[in-house]
Amino acid sequence: MQWHDRIGRRLRLKDLHTLQTVAEVGSMAKASRRLGLSQPAISKAITDMEHAVGAALLDRTSRGVELTECGRLLVDRTRVVFDEIKLGVTDIVQRSDPAQGLVAIGTTEPVTAIVTEIIGHLVRRYPGIRYHITIGDRDALEHALRQRMLDLAITRWAPLPVADDLSAEVLFRSSLAVMAERRHPLLRSRKKLKLSELMQEQWTLSPPDSFLGRTGAELFRRHNLPLPPTTVTTISIYMRLNLLASSRFITLLPMQILRMRSSSAWLRALNVDLGDTSAPIASITLKGRQAGGAVKLFQEASREVCKALVGVN
Numbered sequence: 001m002q003w004h005d006r007i008g009r010r011l012r013l014k015d016l017h018t019l020q021t022v023a024e025v026g027s028m029a030k031a032s033r034r035l036g037l038s039q040p041a042i043s044k045a046i047t048d049m050e051h052a053v054g055a056a057l058l059d060r061t062s063r064g065v066e067l068t069e070c071g072r073l074l075v076d077r078t079r080v081v082f083d084e085i086k087l088g089v090t091d092i093v094q095r096s097d098p099a100q101g102l103v104a105i106g107t108t109e110p111v112t113a114i115v116t117e118i119i120g121h122l123v124r125r126y127p128g129i130r131y132h133i134t135i136g137d138r139d140a141l142e143h144a145l146r147q148r149m150l151d152l153a154i155t156r157w158a159p160l161p162v163a164d165d166l167s168a169e170v171l172f173r174s175s176l177a178v179m180a181e182r183r184h185p186l187l188r189s190r191k192k193l194k195l196s197e198l199m200q201e202q203w204t205l206s207p208p209d210s211f212l213g214r215t216g217a218e219l220f221r222r223h224n225l226p227l228p229p230t231t232v233t234t235i236s237i238y239m240r241l242n243l244l245a246s247s248r249f250i251t252l253l254p255m256q257i258l259r260m261r262s263s264s265a266w267l268r269a270l271n272v273d274l275g276d277t278s279a280p281i282a283s284i285t286l287k288g289r290q291a292g293g294a295v296k297l298f299q300e301a302s303r304e305v306c307k308a309l310v311g312v313n
Contacts, residue, residue: 010052013085015045016078019057022046023075027064049074083148083289090292099126101294106134106141106153109235110212111281113257114171114306115154120261122301129294137211142166145286151295154302156211156254157282168282169299171306176219176277177269179257180250186270193272195223204232204240204249216252219277241267256281259308281306 022031028039035042050057057071067075090101107115112135119131134144141153145166157168178198180186186193186201205227206213213235220227232243241263243249250270258267283302285291291299 011049013081015049016074016081018042018045019049019071020075020078020082022058022065023067023071026066079148087290087292090294091290097128099294099297100128101292102130102132103294103298104132104134104149104151105298106136106144106150106155108138108141108155108211109135109237110206110254111155112237113254113260114281117259118154118298118301118305121305122298125301126294126297129297141284145284148286148289151285151291152299153284155282155284156215157280157284165287167285167287168280169285170280170282171302172281173278174254174256174281176215176252176274177255177258178250178272178274179244179253179267179269180248181244182266182268184248184250184268184270186250187268189271191271193270195220195272195274196225198250198270198272199225199228201228202247202249203228203230204234204243204251205230206252207233207235210235212252215277219252219274222275 018031018035018037021035022028022042025031025034028042031037031042032039046058053070053074055070056068057074058065059068105115112133115133122129134141134150136144138155138157141150141155142163144150145153154171156174157170178195186198205216208214208217208227217227231249232240234240237253237257240249240251240253241257244251245266255269258264258269260267283299
């Protein structure tokens, strides 16, 4: 039997999907419930594929099943195949109207302000586009890009260059600032403040194990300072902004947040000497993965919106 006959006739997409599901859930029983197939049917599909490729794909253990090295290779390639099929169907649907479809976006929590602005800009022009937003740290976003779970990720990116399998388009550079509500007493000072003068203020900061928390800790270290006593520690920018709006808290945030419609009227940056805190904000994609029409529209809108943000970097 020729190679293409063995693959074409014995490795069916349905069976590859079954293998992928078994690998995800870790047992035949769980895969049976998810797929609506009997366990014998799943076992037969796996066995047929093992005969077709001439190698074991799963290790059966008392705790369930795990992919063998050959199984991981096949599942990794299967993920690419299904992703390309999905993109092909999306392209067909969008031929008549590119302003339809789903854009899967990843971002770190501090950069959600930018993504919010981009979506707000785009939804007025193309209300038919849908968005799925994943928030995580940079390592998790890179992994999701490689697993083809995201179309792109927008995040503070340092250092450059990126990994060999990823592409980065720098949208603009962003700096950090100490921020407060516009009536905060510190805003009355006309002199440039030193970070050391703010150590006894009421701070709300990101957790030390978060991206912005690590960035903030490094900033204080550069000024030979420990982290200040922190009244409220939270990863939520929304909560920190509410604390600033309702009391005399101060916080450390990216400058582009001053451009958010929800905070631009009342939020201010204190005149504090922080030194150079700038870093690139970039759109990260997986090399070789074709972008659909809706993704291309989002990328174009990203450039337009971020060009306007250059004035606050």
